Amino acid sequence: MSATTTRPTATKPLPLNRRRTGSLAWHIGALLILAVILYPVLWVVGASFKPSKDIINSLQLFPGHPILANFKGLADGIADISIWTFFKNSLFYAGGAVVGILISCSLTAYAFAKIRFTGRNLLFSLMIGTLLLPYHVLLIPQYVMFQKLELINTYVPLLLGKYLATEAFFVFLMVQFMRNLPRELDEAARIDGCGHLRIYWSIVLPLCRPALITSAIFTFINAWNDFMGPLIYLNEPGKYTVSLGMMMFRDSDGVAANYGGLIAMSLVALLPVLLFFLAFQRYLIDGMATSGLKG
Amino acid sequence: MTLVKDSPPATRRARSAAPAADKRRGRRENLAGYLFMSPWIAGFLLLTAGPMVASLYFAFTDYNLFNTPKWVGLDNFTKMFDDPRWQKSVAVTAKYVVIGTPLKLLLALGVALLLAQSRRGQAFYRAAFYAPSLIGASVSVAFVWRSIFSDNAIVDRAMSAVGIHAGGWVGNPDWILYSLVALTVWQFGAPMVIFLAGLKQVPRELYEAAELDGAGAFRKFWSITLPMISPVLFFNVLLETIHSFQIFGSAYVVSNTYCGPADATLVYTCYLYQQGFKNAQMGFASAMAWMLLLAVALVTAVLFWSQKKWVHYEEDAR
Numbered sequence: 362m363s364a365t366t367t368r369p370t371a372t373k374p375l376p377l378n379r380r381r382t383g384s385l386a387w388h389i390g391a392l393l394i395l396a397v398i399l400y401p402v403l404w405v406v407g408a409s410f411k412p413s414k415d416i417i418n419s420l421q422l423f424p425g426h427p428i429l430a431n432f433k434g435l436a437d438g439i440a441d442i443s444i445w446t447f448f449k450n451s452l453f454y455a456g457g458a459v460v461g462i463l464i465s466c467s468l469t470a471y472a473f474a475k476i477r478f479t480g481r482n483l484l485f486s487l488m489i490g491t492l493l494l495p496y497h498v499l500l501i502p503q504y505v506m507f508q509k510l511e512l513i514n515t516y517v518p519l520l521l522g523k524y525l526a527t528e529a530f531f532v533f534l535m536v537q538f539m540r541n542l543p544r545e546l547d548e549a550a551r552i553d554g555c556g557h558l559r560i561y562w563s564i565v566l567p568l569c570r571p572a573l574i575t576s577a578i579f580t581f582i583n584a585w586n587d588f589m590g591p592l593i594y595l596n597e598p599g600k601y602t603v604s605l606g607m608m609m610f611r612d613s614d615g616v617a618a619n620y621g622g623l624i625a626m627s628l629v630a631l632l633p634v635l636l637f638f639l640a641f642q643r644y645l646i647d648g649m650a651t652s653g654l655k656g
Numbered sequence: 657m658t659l660v661k662d663s664p665p666a667t668r669r670a671r672s673a674a675p676a677a678d679k680r681r682g683r684r685e686n687l688a689g690y691l692f693m694s695p696w697i698a699g700f701l702l703l704t705a706g707p708m709v710a711s712l713y714f715a716f717t718d719y720n721l722f723n724t725p726k727w728v729g730l731d732n733f734t735k736m737f738d739d740p741r742w743q744k745s746v747a748v749t750a751k752y753v754v755i756g757t758p759l760k761l762l763l764a765l766g767v768a769l770l771l772a773q774s775r776r777g778q779a780f781y782r783a784a785f786y787a788p789s790l791i792g793a794s795v796s797v798a799f800v801w802r803s804i805f806s807d808n809a810i811v812d813r814a815m816s817a818v819g820i821h822a823g824g825w826v827g828n829p830d831w832i833l834y835s836l837v838a839l840t841v842w843q844f845g846a847p848m849v850i851f852l853a854g855l856k857q858v859p860r861e862l863y864e865a866a867e868l869d870g871a872g873a874f875r876k877f878w879s880i881t882l883p884m885i886s887p888v889l890f891f892n893v894l895l896e897t898i899h900s901f902q903i904f905g906s907a908y909v910v911s912n913t914y915c916g917p918a919d920a921t922l923v924y925t926c927y928l929y930q931q932g933f934k935n936a937q938m939g940f941a942s943a944m945a946w947m948l949l950l951a952v953a954l955v956t957a958v959l960f961w962s963q964k965k966w967v968h969y970e971e972d973a974r
Contacts, residue, residue: 387774391781394767398785398842404810405800417809469696478689479682488696491704493894495902495952497925498945501714501932502707505721525699532696557688586794588905593933604795608909611799624803627796634791642783645790649846650853 402631409625416620431625439610442598444626447606454519454591454602455584461523462531462580463573469526470535471561475547485536492529504593518594519587523580531576534652538572539565575648578641582634603630714942721936732943742944744919745927748833752923753900756837761892764844768851769881782852786845797839798909802826805835805910826910829920836921839906847892854888855881886967894959898952904929924948 403423408416410427435444472478473485507518526532546568547560555563566573591602598609607630610623638645690697715732717725736742767785771778791797805811807824815822825831862880871879882889904925907915915926928948932941 384774384776387770388777390770391777395781395784398788398845401797401800401804401842402787402791404804405796408803417803417806420810420813465695465699468692472689472692472696476685476689476692478686481689484693484697487700491700493898493952493956494704495898495945495948497902497928498711498949499704499707500928501938501942501945502710503703504932505710505714505938506707508721522699522703524695525703526696527699527703557692561692582790586791588793588795588909589929607795607799608913623799627799630796631791631794634794635787638783638787638790642786646782646786646849649786649849652850 402635405624405628405631409621409628411621413619413621416624431621432629434619434622435625435629439606440598442601442606444606444629446599447601447603450600451585451602451604454516454587455581457516457520458523458584459577459580461520462526462528462576465524465526466528466531466576467535467566467569467573468561469532470539471557471565473532473536474539475560475565476557488529488532491527492533500593507594513594514596514600515594516600519584519590528580530652531580534576534648535569535572537651538569542568571644572648574641575644578637578645579648582637585634711942711945714939715946716943717939719939719942721938725939728939732940733947736940736943736947741919741922741927745922745924748920748922749901749903749924752833752836752840752903753897755834756840757893757896757900759837760841760844761847761889761896763841764847764892765851765889767844768848768855769877771848771852772855782849786849789843789846792839792843793905795905795909798906801835801839801906802910802912805832805838811835826912827917829916829918832911832917832920836903836907836910836923839910840900840903847896850888850892851885854885858884883968887969890959890963890967894956897955897959901948901952901955 407421407423409431410429411419411424412428412430415424438444438446469488473481473488503518504513507513512518522528542565546564550560550564586604587602588604591605592608595601595605598606601609607623607626610626714725716727716729718728718731719725771781771785788797803809805825807827809824812822812824822828822831825835858881862884863876866876866880902925903923907921907923907926908929911917911921911926915922915930924944925948928941928944931937931944
């Protein structure tokens with residue numbers, strides 16, 4: 362994970378002395394920032410193998426005698442609930458969110474990018490407006506609504522918006538992508554008699570794969586990290602996501618006694634996100650970069 | 657959904673001259689458009705527009721979720737302005753936004769400029785610096801933050817080594833907010849990636865021409881780089897500012913769920929959460945939410961107004 366991939370530069374001969382020192386200074390600067398950035402991540406890895414009493418006080422990043430007790434303790438679960446329950450719940454939430462976003466946002470984006478209908482520009486402005494709207498204005502009335510519908514303590518309040526394309530960022534990302542697709546393709550399809558549904562499904566969607574992957578991963582990570590939504594809507598420990606499970610862990614039997622368990626759980630909870638990142642970092646970063654350029 | 661099918665090509669081409677056929681086509685496009693849009697439209701009405709109206713109404717009522725909302729006029733707002741905790745939450749949030757956002761953006765721009773200088777290793781560093789933006793909002797990282805900023809942990813010891821004895825930041829009302837600032841600055845990678853993409857689009861010829869005219873590094877940055885990336889800078893300033901107004905999770909977890917000590921991390925949304933969901937003051941919380949909306953709208957309006965003065969868009973519209 363650390364500096365191994367940066368080595369090649371140093372071994373390659375450079376023509377000018379001046380360039381070598383410049384490049385060296387560049388790498389030293391970059392590595393210093395890298396050390397600060399990675400410290401908290403390395404810290405959580407090291408700390409989860411330390412006995413609880415050493416976690417705060419020991420300055421050693423990695424323990425001399427790593428122990429597995431923290432992870433073994435996790436297998437016992439938290440307050441009689443297996444930690445797999447929390448992971449299953451988080452996975453259900455994140456997976457459900459991904460499916461919803463992919464369907465609803467791509468349909469909406471197709472309409473904005475490829476269909477000329479009356480009112481399109483007005484609706485597009487409204488959609489962009491919701492991008493800037495603070496979610497908290499909607500929080501209370503949405504809660505009231507779901508409470509009246511007796512949907513508190515279910516995943517409906519958390520997922521409904523994902524199936525109704527309320528995440529404007531992804532609609533926007535897909536619209537930008539679809540607008541850049543060669544127009545000739547769908548024009549040719551139209552002349553061949555294809556309807557919008559065919560063009561959407563057989564031409565536009567396959568070509569949009571990068572944008573779909575970016576949206577899917579961001580959605581997964583956002584749902585996995587989501588804290589406020591589950592905090593407000595879920596109130597039965599058996600339905601808790603990983604984030605809430607960790608909060609319950611903290612509240613339950615003296616954290617001081619089992620600090621190691623909490624830190625080990627923190628690491629385990631980060632792993633899916635870190636793995637997704639390692640596997641798909643190009644999609645994430647390119648998606649992020651284009652969102653800023655075309656705004 | 658079968659309605660969106662087009663008529664066969666031959667007949668369509670033959671008829672397209674006639675205005676009646678054009679009209680029919682337009683109607684069909686409208687129908688298709690609104691069918692494709694229907695999830696978004698339902699979501700917009702049900703989860704955005706409707707709740708906004710309801711929230712505005714609640715803001716003028718006394719409502720605890722179980723009574724019928726009772727109209728109280730401006731009571732919630734006058735109570736709010738007189739409430740010392742509300743004032744505190746505004747001050748805390750303002751401090752967080754005003755210190756954290758510029759620091760984060762400066763670091764993002766600085767590191768982007770550094771990375772833009774070399775192609776070798778750039779992709780690796782870019783990815784590594786971006787990673788915190790993905791995990792920064794998680795409960796895990798909030799726990800890590802709480803740990804490394806506690807009494808006698810690394811940050812405290814490093815500061816003691818240089819003679820500042822603040823104890824753990826998380827237990828100290830004068831310092832805890834800065835641990836949240838550090839947390840947001842740590843996530844500088846997201847705006848950095850956007851800056852970097854903007855820097856790549858600055859035409860090389862501009863720099864070459866400036867060098868021929870004898871411009872130094874600072875001059876080139878000030879007169880070429882900055883104007884050329886100003887749209888990206890504007891985008892980052894807007895998004896990061898709006899975003900940091902809404903900080904909740906990390907403040908809630910780092911402060912051990914009570915947004916203290918001494919309300920030192922009582923960010924706006926934390927107080928809104930306490931009022932709405934702990935005290936069941938839905939009317940008061942809605943009034944708070946609308947004040948947040950107004951603040952965000954005001955900042956957005958000021959930024960959009962100011963961009964005429966400092967943001968340069970290229971002539972060609974894509």
